[in-house]
Amino acid sequence: MSVCSIDTLVRADEGMVSRSIFVDDDIFKREMEQIFSRAWLFVGHESLVPKPDDYFVSRMGSESVILTRDRQGRIQVMLNSCAHRGMKLCRYDHGNNRTFTCPYHGWSFSTDGKLVERPGELVGVPGHATHYKGELDKKAWGLKTVAQVCNYKGAIFATWDPNAPPFEEYLGGMRLYLDAALDHRDGSPGGSVVIGGVQKWRVNCNWKFAPENFIGDLYHDISHRSVDLVGIGPSGGKGRRDPSVTRSAICFPELGHGLLGRLPYYEEPPYVATYARYPEVEAYYREVHEKRVRTLGSQMRVQLSVGTIFPNMSFHGRQPRTLAVFHPISPTEMEMWRMYLVDEDAPEAVKDAARHYFLRYSGPGGMTESDDMENWTGATEACMGTESRKLYFNYQMGVGHARPVPELQGGVENGEYTEENARAYYRRWAQFMNGLSWDALMPQGR
Numbered sequence: 221m222s223v224c225s226i227d228t229l230v231r232a233d234e235g236m237v238s239r240s241i242f243v244d245d246d247i248f249k250r251e252m253e254q255i256f257s258r259a260w261l262f263v264g265h266e267s268l269v270p271k272p273d274d275y276f277v278s279r280m281g282s283e284s285v286i287l288t289r290d291r292q293g294r295i296q297v298m299l300n301s302c303a304h305r306g307m308k309l310c311r312y313d314h315g316n317n318r319t320f321t322c323p324y325h326g327w328s329f330s331t332d333g334k335l336v337e338r339p340g341e342l343v344g345v346p347g348h349a350t351h352y353k354g355e356l357d358k359k360a361w362g363l364k365t366v367a368q369v370c371n372y373k374g375a376i377f378a379t380w381d382p383n384a385p386p387f388e389e390y391l392g393g394m395r396l397y398l399d400a401a402l403d404h405r406d407g408s409p410g411g412s413v414v415i416g417g418v419q420k421w422r423v424n425c426n427w428k429f430a431p432e433n434f435i436g437d438l439y440h441d442i443s444h445r446s447v448d449l450v451g452i453g454p455s456g457g458k459g460r461r462d463p464s465v466t467r468s469a470i471c472f473p474e475l476g477h478g479l480l481g482r483l484p485y486y487e488e489p490p491y492v493a494t495y496a497r498y499p500e501v502e503a504y505y506r507e508v509h510e511k512r513v514r515t516l517g518s519q520m521r522v523q524l525s526v527g528t529i530f531p532n533m534s535f536h537g538r539q540p541r542t543l544a545v546f547h548p549i550s551p552t553e554m555e556m557w558r559m560y561l562v563d564e565d566a567p568e569a570v571k572d573a574a575r576h577y578f579l580r581y582s583g584p585g586g587m588t589e590s591d592d593m594e595n596w597t598g599a600t601e602a603c604m605g606t607e608s609r610k611l612y613f614n615y616q617m618g619v620g621h622a623r624p625v626p627e628l629q630g631g632v633e634n635g636e637y638t639e640e641n642a643r644a645y646y647r648r649w650a651q652f653m654n655g656l657s658w659d660a661l662m663p664q665g666r
Contacts, residue, residue: 226654232647235616235639239603242426248551255531255652256281258381260390262533262545263287263297265559266374267413268314276314279547279555280378285366286310286320287376290331295371296339297378299364302327303342319343320363329363340365373402373410375543385662392663393628394477396484397524401537404563406508407515413564414543416575420557421584425596426603427532427554428649430546433592434526434534435478436469436641439617443591452580452587454539454573455496460581460588461539462494467525468633470625471641474663476648478641479527481537484520484627488513501573504566520627530648540578552600558582615639615646630663
């Protein structure tokens with residue numbers, strides 16, 4: 221596939237994206253090589269592996285990986301594949317193992333820094349002295365580990381590329397909005413945990429439809445009219461959430477990230493009742509709001525409804541408060557995961573009310589998510605035909621109307637309704653697919 225063909229398929233400045241990139245096998249294979257082998261990818265949350273030797277099996281593109289906490293308390297990410305014949309070492313979703321032993325031939329690998337020089341080193345080989353005559357170089361046959369891993373306020377990101385920039389550079393100004401999701405509701409840094417495990421389900425759609433949906437597409441809210449009429453918000457009445465402030469579509473065109481949220485501000489707005497149908501829960505959020513006012517003072521802060529970090533991670537920052545990742549399975553299938561966040565020290569009543577609300581809203585049984593999945597599967601199916609693949613999707617809403625946001629380096633905003641954020645996303649997709657170097661991919665003067 222030539223550079224020219226990618227630039228023909230994605231004409232972001234014109235607001236045109238070929239339907240073929242959502243169904244083509246060759247494009248999918250190239251995505252695994254050019255995007256998922258290089259970009260920073262969301263792997264999980266540290267609260268999924270709270271104790272030494274805990275592990276959680278995650279994915280990075282089409283690869284199964286092990287997220288684990290070693291005996292020294294450090295987070296490690298490594299390929300879930302034995303170096304001998306490739307068998308998966310961990311076949312349960314999560315557990316606790318001091319070593320990872322292959323069920324095929326019994327090779328075992330350790331992350332314990334007291335036993336090995338590097339995580340995933342080969343420590344046990346049946347018949348090493350007899351069958352191998354002691355000649356197998358164990359240090360040369362350890363597990364493949366990621367080139368870089370970053371624990372960002374509990375959210376774990378990793379990349380296979382040793383030349384990738386540090387995660388916070390990759391994130392850029394989007395960091396402030398990720399902070400808004402991960403930080404405690406009282407404004408103190410971090411302090412969130414995942415409750416209720418991880419929801420996982422397959423959807424018959426291309427993986428890109430989901431991050432596009434959450435990067436700043438308020439226009440699709442027409443899809444959720446029935447949910448709004450039913451009313452699933454935690455304070456009762458119509459709507460999906462408690463009342464929130466006016467949102468803007470904000471994106472970082474040079475990085476491919478974007479969101480729907482508030483522009484930077486310096487003073488907390490008056491308290492609005494949250495989870496009002498649960499008096500004990502509402503009292504908690506009133507209390508943490510007052511703490512937030514004292515904690516942040518006149519500091520700049522932001523707020524968001526939903527956003528996307530390129531390429532395949534999205535998050536809700538307020539109601540619901542979730543982390544989501546969209547794992548590519550094939551051009552027309554993805555596996556979607558959702559993790560739900562709460563303040564770690566919140567009372568159990570707060571956590572329980574949040575869990576019930578999150579399940580009404582998101583996940584395979586969530587009323588809002590069900591609307592989205594129907595749209596994504598229908599759009600994917602409509603791209604499969606010979607004639608359909610020749611057509612382009614239209615992303616022309618708001619072309620030429622983006623305005624810089626002085627407080628956000630590299631950030632622009634374009635009101636509530638725009639497709640600027642989607643254009644930024646697919647422009648970034650094309651840059652990765654064209655195989656640009658990191659010097660070319662990252663903003664100058666970073």
